Amino acid sequence: MHGASNIVLIGPMGAGKSVLGRRIATHFGLHFIDTDALIEQRTGTSIPIIFDVEGEAGFRAREKAVIGEVCALHGQVIATGGGAVLDVENQYALKQAGLVVYLRVSLAQQIKRVANDRNRPLMATDDPAARLQQLAQQREPIYQALADLRFTTDDLNAEAASERVIARLAGLPRLQHLIARKDRHA
Numbered sequence: 169m170h171g172a173s174n175i176v177l178i179g180p181m182g183a184g185k186s187v188l189g190r191r192i193a194t195h196f197g198l199h200f201i202d203t204d205a206l207i208e209q210r211t212g213t214s215i216p217i218i219f220d221v222e223g224e225a226g227f228r229a230r231e232k233a234v235i236g237e238v239c240a241l242h243g244q245v246i247a248t249g250g251g252a253v254l255d256v257e258n259q260y261a262l263k264q265a266g267l268v269v270y271l272r273v274s275l276a277q278q279i280k281r282v283a284n285d286r287n288r289p290l291m292a293t294d295d296p297a298a299r300l301q302q303l304a305q306q307r308e309p310i311y312q313a314l315a316d317l318r319f320t321t322d323d324l325n326a327e328a329a330s331e332r333v334i335a336r337l338a339g340l341p342r343l344q345h346l347i348a349r350k351d352r353h354a
Contacts, residue, residue, distance in 0.1 A: 173241075173242040173243070173265060173266045173346070174239070174241065174242065174243070174244045174245070174246055174265045174266030174267070174346075175192060175196075175198070175244075175245045175246070175266055175267050175269060175337065175343070175346075176239075176246045176248065176262050176265050176266050176267065176268045176269065177189050177192075177245070177246065177247045177248065177269050177271055178248050178252070178253055178262065178268060178269070178270050178271070178311055178314060178315070179250065179270050179271035179272060179273065179311060180250045180272075180273060180278060180300070180303065180304060180307065180311075181249075181250040181278070182273055182277070182278040183250075183271035183272060183273040183278075183321055184271055184273070184321045184326065184329055185202075185247040185248065185271055186202050186204075186205070186247045187326045187330075188247075188271065188321070188326065188329055188330045188333060189202065189245045189246070189247035190245075191326065191327075191330035191334070192245050192330060192333060192334060192337065193244075193245035195330070195334050196245075196334075196337075196346070196347040197347075198243050198244060198245050198346070198347075199241075199243060199244050199245070200244070200245050200247070201238050201241075201244050201245070201246050201247070202247045203231060203234050203235060203238060203246065203247065203248050203249055203252060204231075204247075204249045206234050206238070207227075207230050207231060207234055210230075210234075211230070215227065218230065228251070228254070228255065231249060231251075231252055231255075231258070232255055232257065232258055235248065235252055235255075235258045235261055235262065236257075236258075236261055238265075239261040239262060239264065239265035240265075243346060244266075246262075246265065246266075248262065250303070250307065251303075251307070253307060253310045253311060253314060254306075254307070254310070259310065259314060262314060263314055266346075267316050267317065267337075267340070267342065267343060268314050268315050268316045268317075269315065269316065269317045269318075269319065269333065269337075270311045270312070270314070270315035270317070270318045270319070271319055271320075271321050271333075272311075272318060272319065272320045272321065272322075273320070273321050273322055274320075274322050275297070275300055275301060275304060277321075277322045277323070278300050279296065279297050279300060317336065317337075319332065319333050319336070
C-alpha cells in the first residue's frame with residue numbers, strides 16, 4: 169500500500185477509541201466514524217438493547233456489516249468496538265482499510281473507566297474485573313497482530329493522549345497524503 173486510506177483505532181473498551189478518534193479526526197480535518205455509534209444510529213436503539221433482543225451474535229452481525237461498509241471509505245478515522253476484531257473478515261477489512269492503531273489500557277485503568285458503565289453489555293456481570301481479564305486474554309493477541317502502531321492510554325487524560333498519538337501520526341510518511349488534506353481545505 170502506497171499510503172493509508174484511513175486511520176483505524178482498535179483496542180479494548182475504555183481505551184479511549186471514541187474520544188481520541190474524534191480529536192484525531194478534528195486535528196487532521198478527517199471524518200470520524202464510531203462503529204458502535206453508527207450501529208445505534210441505524211437501529212434507533214442502544215447497544216445494550218440490541219444485545220438483549222438479538223444477543224451478542226445479532227450485534228456482531230450488525231457490526232460486521234458496518235465494518236465492511238466503513239472500511240471501504242477513504243479519509244476516515246474509524247473507532248471500532250472492542251470486540252470487532254474477533255471476526256476474521258473484520259480483521260482483514262480493518263487491516264486493508266488503513267493504518268491500524270492499537271490503543272492499550274491496563275486492566276486497573278479499564279476497571280476505573282468502564283466497570284460500572286451500564287451501556288456496556290459485556291459488563292453486566294457480578295465480577296467486571298474477571299470479565300475484563302477474560303476479554304483481554306482473548307483479544308490482546310489479535311490487537312497485537314493487527315496493529316501498525318501501539319499506544320498506552322493509562323494515566324493520560326484525553327488531551328495528553330491525543331497529543332501523543334497525533335504527534336506520532338503526523339510524522340508517518342504513509343499518512344502524509346491523508347493528513348495533508350487539512351492544509352488543502354484550510
